[in-house]
Amino acid sequence: MKPSKKQHSYTYPFPKADNTVDIVVFGLRDATLEVLLVRRRDDPYKGQWALPGGFVNMDETLEQAAQRELREETSAEVSHLEQLYTFGDPGRDPRGRVISVVYMALVRSPEIATKAGDDAVETRWFPVENIQIGTLAFDHDKILDLALTRLRSKARWQPLGVGLLPEEGFTLSELQTVYESILGRPLDKRNFRRKVLSFGLLYLTRQTRHPKEGGHQARVYKFDQGRLTREGIDFEV
Amino acid sequence: MKPSKKQHSYTYPFPKADNTVDIVVFGLRDATLEVLLVRRRDDPYKGQWALPGGFVNMDETLEQAAQRELREETSAEVSHLEQLYTFGDPGRDPRGRVISVVYMALVRSPEIATKAGDDAVETRWFPVENIQIGTLAFDHDKILDLALTRLRSKARWQPLGVGLLPEEGFTLSELQTVYESILGRPLDKRNFRRKVLSFGLLYLTRQTRHPKEGGHQARVYKFDQGRLTREGIDFEV
């Protein structure tokens, strides 16, 4: 139980699994839903794309580990992480027993700069629709699939969008585009407006905005931050 | 990364966390929802009640570990386990870093005989309503609370009851009692019947049953096992 430290090694009476975190970072760029992947520098699965992630340190929470790994492999932090599931089948990693707690996040793609980290030669955004099943390392196909299902089912119940849209305000059309991108299908404009306004989490500002080219002026809304925090609404993912 | 085995000890270049599973076993006895707890034999929290659980072996899946621990501390297996959440804050276990994957199950209490296992002097069922917050070991209060929330929210969407009611058949009143026990509130008889029958997962047998004392004969239903498995419905928890 107690590790006996002798010259940079730790000895235990029983073998122990490794604990990792993996993060499914969904990103939105224009109107496409993307996911952040890293290309593995080393074996196993050298050269293949995988979810960002890495080992959990002894003195950090699982969520902190996820944030740190993300910071190491990208450059930014995400404002909110949600635990998705824990994968721990023996054999899911050829190197040995690895138990991975998977988190997910939702961000604006362009704000997360990609950079190569320790385990990765390259970090890149991929539109989720373009990812062929069977191409990701480890069991990451399965993980991505679960994350996508969860994200979409959450989108049906919970408002999402804080953090995806500018603090300064946004139009309902912009918010609708966010939802359509996540759900991967078009939504009815009138129904969407009714529903999202009925949550009572948006307020109307006095500003309006002109569309890029032609068209009516759009009213600008903001999230009612007070109500969001008061009601403890998890608006992020 | 690779453990070097020398005289019953395992040495790694970095410290490693312990991996455990804990199981929230909900049980139904008559009309009360219970949870299975074990009294700890050893420190920390010696003498206090805790969720059953234990260490994950290297060659078993997380779910198999949960089943094994349950078998060791009770005597029966449960037919279905569902992963709930993974708790891994440093400091949640005073002995060191312990990452625990929590599963939940739902059974008939009387069918799970309780016995003392390795880590427990005693194993007992407790009605969930009687458990005072702050009395369980570790962060198990928080875990139980989350499990209860999840169970109840599942009950609102999914049919539950297979495994809780006798194979030979049951009356709709009995099924209703199951739901009421889980949800902790009374349900309208007519609405309940309409809804549960609309799932199309029950079929009517020719048998009837007499209530214990006075009252109309009740018709006996069975689950349509064919449809359950065909539609892959997770009827258990």
Add this chain to the structure above:
DNA sequence: GCAAAAGTGTTACTCGTACACCCATGT
């Protein structure tokens, strides 16, 4: 005969969904 349990329909409300037109503006 009375207590106990089974069984049975209707109404109102909420929510989701489908659907079409006019308005303001930039080019």
Add this chain to the structure above:
DNA sequence: ACATGGGTGTACGAGTAACACTTTTGC
């Protein structure tokens, strides 16, 4: 003028929730 995008209301169906009385039977 026309193309582009913003904004609005209604009707139908599904599901949920509330509500009371009659029937059978054991005691």
